[in-house]
């Protein structure tokens with residue numbers, strides 16, 4: 001148990017260092033604003049959350065806040081989490097002046113979850129996880145990785161929407177991304193739609209597996225015998 005915690009602590013430190021290094025190279029190291037794969041993926045993710053307003057959103061792995069801005073436009077309150085302080089600093093600047101957006105520096109494998117909010121809105125009716133889960137999918141920290149699925153599911157309100165969007169190159173990586181979605185299905189979430197986004201011919205063979213899953217809604221409370229009608 002203690003060993004697991006130490007290994008996870010080391011993994012968190014390594015993840016933070018690695019991601020801080022990536023973002024220290026300069027603005028937009030992933031090319032969210034110009035690479036065809038990224039622009040197409042983010043457009044499809046935006047379509048996936050359209051058509052509904054959300055009380056409380058959670059973005060896991062918000063990076064510099066490019067997609068955070070789009071989610072913020074649709075949510076009353078939004079928590080955006082990332083392990084990299086360098087990325088978060090830019091995200092905070094990008095979304096300056098939006099009090100309904102809170103940024104959290106944490107490793108999702110250890111984060112305690114959304115803080116209690118006013119009006120008992122504790123759970124999220126929208127959770128977005130874009131190109132994050134494969135960073136956690138490491139043999140040394142299997143337990144932290146596998147445990148993350150149940151924790152994310154536990155933060156989703158009944159009837160809430162979970163959007164997964166992960167890049168893949170070829171059938172083997174696609175199978176691994178489908179495995180992420182299947183883990184959530186095994187926890188009781190229902191797949192609404194899944195599609196491969198992007199043209200591999202213009203994005204170096206990479207596409208994005210975009211999955212929308214829904215948490216079962218609140219079930220009607222059964223009438224107590226002898227009290228209900230009839």
Ligand SMILES: C[S@@+](CC[C@H](N)C(=O)[O-])C[C@H]1O[C@@H](n2cnc3c(N)ncnc32)[C@H](O)[C@@H]1O
Nearest residue numbers: 019061063082083084106107108130131132135
């Ligand atoms: C490739 S970027 C994706 C950004 C954004 N979600 C998107 O869809 O464009 C991955 C982000 O996940 C963050 N990340 C990686 N491992 C993480 C962890 N264990 N906990 C929280 N965030 C993590 C990285 O710092 C980075 O900002």
